[in-house]
Amino acid sequence: MAVSATLAAIAVLLGTAALAIAIHRRPFATVLIYCICLGVCLVLLALAGTSLIERGPVQHLTLPIGLPWLGARFRIDALSAFFQVVINLGGAAASLYALGYGRHEEAPGRVLPFYPVFLAGMNLVLVADDAFTFLVAWEFMSLSSWALVLAHHHDRENAEAGYIYILMASFGTFALLLAFGLLAGPSGQYAFGDIRDMAHAGWLEGLVLVLALVGAGSKAGLVPLHVWLPLAHPAAPSHVSALMSGVMTKVAIYGFIRIVFDLLGQPRWWWSLVILGLASVTAVIGVLYALMQRDLKRLLAYSTVENIGIVFIGLGLALAFTANNMAAPAALAFTAALFHAFNHALFKSLLFFGAGAVLTATGARDIEKLGGLILRMPQTAFVFLGGVLAISALPPLNGFVSEWLMFQAVLLSPDLPQWGLKLAVPAVGAMLALAAALSAACFVRAFGIVFLGRPRAPEAATAIETDSASRASMFTLLGLCLAAGILPGLLIDAIAPVAAGLVGQSMPPQASISGWSIVPVAESRSSYNGLLVFGFITVSTLVTIQFIHRFASSALRRAPPWDCGFPSADPATQYTADSFAQPVRRVFGESVLLARDEVDMSPPGDPRPSRLTVTVRDVIWETAYAPISNLISRTAEQLNHLQFLSIRRYLSLVFGALIVLLLGVAVWA
Amino acid sequence: MERFLLDVAHLLAGGLVLTSFMLLYQTRMSSLLAVFALQAVVLTLSVAWQAHVQNAPHLYITAGIALVLKAIIIPYALSRVVRSLGIHRSIETVGGIGPTMLAGMGCVALSMVVMLKATATANPLAREDLAFALSVVLLGLLMMVTRRNAVSQIVGFMSIENGLILAAAGAKGMPLVVEISVAFSVLVAFIVIGVFLFRIRERFDSVELQALDDFRGERR
Numbered sequence: 001m002a003v004s005a006t007l008a009a010i011a012v013l014l015g016t017a018a019l020a021i022a023i024h025r026r027p028f029a030t031v032l033i034y035c036i037c038l039g040v041c042l043v044l045l046a047l048a049g050t051s052l053i054e055r056g057p058v059q060h061l062t063l064p065i066g067l068p069w070l071g072a073r074f075r076i077d078a079l080s081a082f083f084q085v086v087i088n089l090g091g092a093a094a095s096l097y098a099l100g101y102g103r104h105e106e107a108p109g110r111v112l113p114f115y116p117v118f119l120a121g122m123n124l125v126l127v128a129d130d131a132f133t134f135l136v137a138w139e140f141m142s143l144s145s146w147a148l149v150l151a152h153h154h155d156r157e158n159a160e161a162g163y164i165y166i167l168m169a170s171f172g173t174f175a176l177l178l179a180f181g182l183l184a185g186p187s188g189q190y191a192f193g194d195i196r197d198m199a200h201a202g203w204l205e206g207l208v209l210v211l212a213l214v215g216a217g218s219k220a221g222l223v224p225l226h227v228w229l230p231l232a233h234p235a236a237p238s239h240v241s242a243l244m245s246g247v248m249t250k251v252a253i254y255g256f257i258r259i260v261f262d263l264l265g266q267p268r269w270w271w272s273l274v275i276l277g278l279a280s281v282t283a284v285i286g287v288l289y290a291l292m293q294r295d296l297k298r299l300l301a302y303s304t305v306e307n308i309g310i311v312f313i314g315l316g317l318a319l320a321f322t323a324n325n326m327a328a329p330a331a332l333a334f335t336a337a338l339f340h341a342f343n344h345a346l347f348k349s350l351l352f353f354g355a356g357a358v359l360t361a362t363g364a365r366d367i368e369k370l371g372g373l374i375l376r377m378p379q380t381a382f383v384f385l386g387g388v389l390a391i392s393a394l395p396p397l398n399g400f401v402s403e404w405l406m407f408q409a410v411l412l413s414p415d416l417p418q419w420g421l422k423l424a425v426p427a428v429g430a431m432l433a434l435a436a437a438l439s440a441a442c443f444v445r446a447f448g449i450v451f452l453g454r455p456r457a458p459e460a461a462t463a464i465e466t467d468s469a470s471r472a473s474m475f476t477l478l479g480l481c482l483a484a485g486i487l488p489g490l491l492i493d494a495i496a497p498v499a500a501g502l503v504g505q506s507m508p509p510q511a512s513i514s515g516w517s518i519v520p521v522a523e524s525r526s527s528y529n530g531l532l533v534f535g536f537i538t539v540s541t542l543v544t545i546q547f548i549h550r551f552a553s554s555a556l557r558r559a560p561p562w563d564c565g566f567p568s569a570d571p572a573t574q575y576t577a578d579s580f581a582q583p584v585r586r587v588f589g590e591s592v593l594l595a596r597d598e599v600d601m602s603p604p605g606d607p608r609p610s611r612l613t614v615t616v617r618d619v620i621w622e623t624a625y626a627p628i629s630n631l632i633s634r635t636a637e638q639l640n641h642l643q644f645l646s647i648r649r650y651l652s653l654v655f656g657a658l659i660v661l662l663l664g665v666a667v668w669a
Numbered sequence: 670m671e672r673f674l675l676d677v678a679h680l681l682a683g684g685l686v687l688t689s690f691m692l693l694y695q696t697r698m699s700s701l702l703a704v705f706a707l708q709a710v711v712l713t714l715s716v717a718w719q720a721h722v723q724n725a726p727h728l729y730i731t732a733g734i735a736l737v738l739k740a741i742i743i744p745y746a747l748s749r750v751v752r753s754l755g756i757h758r759s760i761e762t763v764g765g766i767g768p769t770m771l772a773g774m775g776c777v778a779l780s781m782v783v784m785l786k787a788t789a790t791a792n793p794l795a796r797e798d799l800a801f802a803l804s805v806v807l808l809g810l811l812m813m814v815t816r817r818n819a820v821s822q823i824v825g826f827m828s829i830e831n832g833l834i835l836a837a838a839g840a841k842g843m844p845l846v847v848e849i850s851v852a853f854s855v856l857v858a859f860i861v862i863g864v865f866l867f868r869i870r871e872r873f874d875s876v877e878l879q880a881l882d883d884f885r886g887e888r889r
Contacts, residue, residue: 658810
């Protein structure tokens with residue numbers, strides 16, 4: 001029942017795409033299409049939410065399409081339902097936001113048809129129950145998002161981003177294809193049910209793990225496969241950026257969990273070592289680059305890389321515990337990972353919406369041109385600040401809860417029997433802490449430069465508050481962030497059946513604990529009460545305000561602010577984003593960031609201005625991708641000559657090839 | 670008797686390879702066409718002998734087609750083309766005759782090694798036939814590669830086709846329809862190439878391939 005309803009909703013989305021092609025020139029098209037998408041997302045959200053909360057049974061459906069001997073199989077279990085909730089929550093918020101934001105789109109014909117297809121593709125991936133349907137849906141998702149990235153393809157940078165994106169997406173799908181091929185075995189049993197029942201050889205499972213890391217990791221943005229992400233996510237229109245960053249990466253995580261936790265069977269402990277290593281590097285590298293970015297949307301995209309790293313740290317820990325049959329800690333780590341995935345979908349969408357609102361209001365993505373927007377756009381500033389607090393993992397918001405749970409899992413690592421893990425996991429915890437701290441710095445910078453201070457460019461000085469639909473969407477997301485932060489027990493209990501299905505046990509039920517506290521392991525060890533923290537913060541803030549207003553002098557005196565001895569009031573004298581990032585750039589400078597500060601100081605008497613040029617290059621791109629790309633273009637250049645040979649030379653090539661092949665036969669046979 | 674049949678088949682197939690070498694050796698257009706006609710005659714004999722040995726009367730038809738088309742019509746037509754186009758009577762080669770002959774010997778050795786190994790279990794009649802046929806094909810290709818003139822390339826192409834027919838005749842059970850259609854495709858190819866030759870001549874005043882390459886703006 002739930003499966004057929006879900007599929008019907010997906011079909012409605014596909015129909016909406018066809019409708020969008022037909023009517024995209026009409027003025028009401030934008031509102032109509034996004035309204036339909038919003039409605040369908042809410043329906044899907046309700047369907048998935050009920051089946052998750054009611055802990056409904058696993059449901060199957062097989063349609064007679066696709067491969068003839070296989071059909072198209074669909075299945076909804078707790079894992080699918082959880083991710084459906086995440087995706088449709090993000091989809092609904094993005095559609096609501098787009099009701100306002102989409103009106104600024106110059107070419108709606110490039111966005112409207114692909115947007116519902118993108119939503120449909122992501123939902124279809126979640127319900128697929130055989131490799132063929134899964135891959136088709138996966139490609140559907142990739143290609144429609146690629147089309148959305150190219151919506152503004154006249155921009156050279158966007159075209160390039162689209163090119164890199166399609167390359168990486170194809171590469172990832174190819175890896176997944178191989179992974180499923182290996183899993184299906186020589187008899188080609190592509191149904192997930194059959195794969196689950198099969199026993200696989202050890203080396204094969206290791207290979208599938210690597211392929212799944214490459215395939216799902218390239219979509220999620222694991223270092224070193226993240227290079228496309230900071231280019232492609234910002235290139236799309238902002239509501240699509242939010243979907244790609246906040247939601248599509250979750251589909252990738254779902255794919256990874258489905259393959260590694262569900263299809264592969266009992267994990268080995270060294271798997272988690274691989275994942276933990278990659279994930280902690282991802283978290284730190286992602287946030288370091290986020291800290292260096294001047295483009296607000298690219299900063300958010302790099303921050304997505306960081307958060308994906310955090311989620312994968314949780315998954316790696318869960319694998320480590322599962323491999324040692326420690327079900328309770330595994331459930332804790334797994335719940336933390338899913339909790340963080342949920343949180344990230346909320347606050348990253350919120351932040352991208354805020355960035356989109358700023359972009360529409362000012363036309364500038366470079367944060368060095370912004371400033372002082374808190375006065376021009378107070379509501380956007382407020383929700384953006386909320387999102388910033390959440391992503392910086394500050395209580396009482398949701399980011400804190402998931403990272404706190406993650407640390408609780410890290411603290412259980414001394415019980416692991418392998419010395420490799422015993423030593424590695426605390427190091428991973430340290431990386432996680434570093435990433436969390438850097439992320440706070442990153443978002444202090446982002447918020448401070450964009451919203452505080454004085455406008456650095458005339459566009460920022462004339463900005464106006466964004467429209468009501470966008471604000472409604474952002475306030476809803478902020479409300480959800482707060483709710484998940486102060487009542488985390490509800491969400492943990494909702495995740496419980498997912499964890500029970502995949503790691504064998506779930507966290508202890510939190511609803512029965514008095515006072516809305518959460519207790520991950522045992523009361524004596526640690527507990528957290530979001531409601532209490534929220535209440536304390538609220539009350540203490542109110543009391544402080546009252547106190548100050550009561551006892552402070554009410555005499556008002558306006559005076560010029562201290563100007564550091566410089567009478568110039570130029571906005572350019574303010575603290576800049578680059579100067580904020582400089583200490584971190586110095587610390588990690590040459591080795592990690594390939595950063596160079598070049599100072600061109602004009603000699604005394606020379607009237608030309610002195611210059612400080614900062615370049616930051618992506619070390620992964622320079623060391624891993626640039627050589628490959630150079631090699632390919634050089635080879636292509638060489639081979640290009642083959643296109644302009646004379647007939648006789650072509651014949652010679654054929655003759656030579658024939659001779660070589662015959663020689664091969666003669667020698668080999 | 671068995672032995673004699675086999676020996677004659679070998680003699681004729683070997684003769685075909687020998688004529689291929691003669692084709693490679695020619696430096697004058699008229700003698701090239703004459704040798705090509707000779708090769709077609711040897712092919713006719715070889716196929717007819719196969720027909721006799723294998724007791725396959727339909728091969729006589731193949732032999733007849735080879736004789737009429739390849740030994741008479743095509744050489745005659747080609748020599749008329751050469752005359753009417755006023756093509757140079759001498760043939761320009763790439764890399765000289767000597768090295769080409771050496772390369773040809775290498776080709777023959779290679780095809781012997783490959784074929785005798787690959788067909789170890791086959792009927793001895795077909796076995797040698799296939800080895801010789803591959804040699805003829807390789808020599809024809811070698812000729813196409815080492816000649817600059819379009820007419821001699823056509824001759825190379827036709828001699829490849831001769832090799833194919835030899836192989837087809839040696840292998841038992843090749844349907845007649847296939848052979849006839851191959852023969853007609855060669856005829857069609859000849860007509861098409863002939864038309865092209867005249868068109869090329871009209872446009873470039875030459876059938877040297879150099880002229881075409883120059884036209885495409887290439888450096889050598």
